[in-house]
Amino acid sequence: MHSNSFHCSLSLSLYSSTMDRAHSRRHVASMKQSLFDQGYLDEQFIQLEELQDEANPNFVEEIVTLYYRDSSRLISNLENTLERKPLDFNKLDTIMHQFKGSSSSIGAKKVKAECTLFREYCSAGNAEGCRRSFQQMKKEYAALRKKLETYFHLARQAGPLETAFRPK
Amino acid sequence: MTAMGNNKISALIVDDDSIIRKIHKTMLERLFNMEARTAKDGKEAVDLCRSGAKFDVIFMDREMPIMDGVEATKELRAMGVKSMIVGISASASGEDFVAAGSNHCFEKPLDLAKVELVLGLHPNFST
Numbered sequence: 001m002h003s004n005s006f007h008c009s010l011s012l013s014l015y016s017s018t019m020d021r022a023h024s025r026r027h028v029a030s031m032k033q034s035l036f037d038q039g040y041l042d043e044q045f046i047q048l049e050e051l052q053d054e055a056n057p058n059f060v061e062e063i064v065t066l067y068y069r070d071s072s073r074l075i076s077n078l079e080n081t082l083e084r085k086p087l088d089f090n091k092l093d094t095i096m097h098q099f100k101g102s103s104s105s106i107g108a109k110k111v112k113a114e115c116t117l118f119r120e121y122c123s124a125g126n127a128e129g130c131r132r133s134f135q136q137m138k139k140e141y142a143a144l145r146k147k148l149e150t151y152f153h154l155a156r157q158a159g160p161l162e163t164a165f166r167p168k
Numbered sequence: 169m170t171a172m173g174n175n176k177i178s179a180l181i182v183d184d185d186s187i188i189r190k191i192h193k194t195m196l197e198r199l200f201n202m203e204a205r206t207a208k209d210g211k212e213a214v215d216l217c218r219s220g221a222k223f224d225v226i227f228m229d230r231e232m233p234i235m236d237g238v239e240a241t242k243e244l245r246a247m248g249v250k251s252m253i254v255g256i257s258a259s260a261s262g263e264d265f266v267a268a269g270s271n272h273c274f275e276k277p278l279d280l281a282k283v284e285l286v287l288g289l290h291p292n293f294s295t
Contacts, residue, residue, distance in 0.1 A: 044277060047195075050199070051194050063191060070186060097258065105185070105187050
């Protein structure tokens with residue numbers, strides 16, 4: 001009798017845990033879909049996920065962490081350069097080119113778009129445009145960081161998926 | 169995919185962005201089973217080859233400090249380096265890369281399809 005009730009409660013516990021996991025995975029999938037639907041991420045993010053495997057289940061999170069660490073230096077450089085008068089548009093463009101490349105490599109779609117706009121303002125010698133698009137870029141950069149932190153937290157809780165999947 | 173003789177294909181990734189170096193290295197190693205090394209600018213790539221390192225394919229970013237990709241390509245060819253050189257550029261135009269001696273030039277980013285295309289075109293690589 002005791003053995004039966006033990007097995008019964010173990011089965012229930014496993015079932016509950018499996019359902020929780022399935023629910024978590026649906027939540028992760030839904031959040032990822034939303035990040036793509038809202039234009040925060042593009043296909044490049046999927047390409048990164050395809051590089052994850054059992055031996056490296058957190059590869060994308062590592063890359064994104066590296067991105068936010070390294071790019072903060074570029075943002076500081078941009079801020080300092082934007083304070084100088086007159087503006088050195090060539091230098092601004094060079095720094096932003098590098099920042100755009102990094103952002104593009106993690107699939108940061110909105111950030112990349114703002115970088116492109118900034119570079120257009122640089123080409124046109126439009127100081128006010130540069131400052132405006134820089135502020136907008138920082139907003140997108142911060143917003144993406146927050147969303148990805150939540151996404152990775154959920155993904156770690158849900159556990160690894162068999163394969164990277166493309167959003168609809 | 170292997171080079172002739174069934175050894176792993178060796179690749180050099182030359183890019184000043186550490187994130188891009190890490191992504192490309194991982195992609196080549198995990199998805200194409202290559203041996204991949206990295207260099208952070210054209211000069212480092214040239215010095216590596218000058219020291220005797222040999223690569224089947226070199227993926228060369230265009231814009232880098234100290235020595236850019238086009239300049240590095242010219243130097244490598246002048247040294248007699250026979251590796252396949254693939255220029256990676258932010259813009260679609262790559263005539264200067266090819267004129268410098270690269271075999272191909274692609275627009276960023278380097279992705280699976282482009283790597284497959286390049287390896288498929290090379291007579292020494294088999295699937």
